[in-house]
Amino acid sequence: MEIKEMEALLFCVYCKEEVDHSITYVNDKLKNVECLECQHKMEINLNVNREFYKEIYKRISSKPERMTKEYREDLSHFLYSLPVRVVSKPYRILKDINQSRKIIRGFKKES
Incomplete structure (x- = not known):
């Protein structure tokens, strides 16, 4: 799960002009849009837990297809890198889970 923030020039209905806004995805x-001039914030109801589960499901369900594509493209590289990937996978999963948990906790504190 990842959070992306960006700035964009949008029309603010409170300021009545185009000003910079912070947009969070x-x-x-x-997820939200905030005017950087008047600090008016528009929140979008987003079920973060549901997004997390959808992401996990998508990653798990697409894994066989991704591995098949990978070994068809370059079998020698696939076989060479497989032992390292098998050993490092639990650490990568743990890193992703910890990052997602921080994001979910952050949204629970906001609510």
Whole structure:
């Protein structure tokens, strides 16, 4: 799960002019938009737990297809890198889970 923040020049209905806004996305879904001039914030109800589960499901269900594509493209590289990937996978999963838990905790504190 990842959070992306960006700035954009948008029309603010409170300021009545185009000003910079901060836009926050969670997994490419809009979470909030905040005017940087008047600090008016528009929140979008987003079920972060559901987004997390959808991401996990997508990653697990697409793994066989991704591995098949990878070994068809370059079998020698696939076989060479497989032992390292098998050993490092638990650490990579743990890193992803910890990052997602921090994001979920952050959104629970906001609510």
